[in-house]
Amino acid sequence: xxxxxxxxxxxxRLIGRIEAQRDQLAGYGAHxxxxxxxxxxxxxxxxxxxxxxxxxxxxxxxxxxxxxRGLWRWAGRGWTVWRGWRTASQWLRKSGYMQ
Numbered sequence: 001x002x003x004x005x006x007x008x009x010x011x012x013r014l015i016g017r018i019e020a021q022r023d024q025l026a027g028y029g030a031h032x033x034x035x036x037x038x039x040x041x042x043x044x045x046x047x048x049x050x051x052x053x054x055x056x057x058x059x060x061x062x063x064x065x066x067x068x069r070g071l072w073r074w075a076g077r078g079w080t081v082w083r084g085w086r087t088a089s090q091w092l093r094k095s096g097y098m099q
Contacts, residue, residue, distance in 0.1 A: 049055050063071050092098035 062074070066074060089098060
């Protein structure tokens with residue numbers, strides 16, 4: 001019987017040690033969460049474009065036709081319109097005008 005109690009105590013100490021080591025490991029990698037999230041988004045974007053190669057073709061065509069300055073100008077305008085649409089659609093959904 002004393003051996004069983006001793007084993008149970010040892011098990012509790014080991015579990016506590018393991019939890020402390022897990023917390024320590026989590027602390028070591030905490031600063032890597034944002035870079036890995038960005039990398040995951042980049043990979044997801046690349047896979048999205050790989051599945052839809054016409055997007056790369058349109059981008060290349062736009063770059064050739066509009067040039068670097070024109071492309072950035074239109075990209076900025078597109079970004080503004082897209083953000084406006086998202087904001088408006090969220091407001092319309094909350095207001096009950098849109099499903």
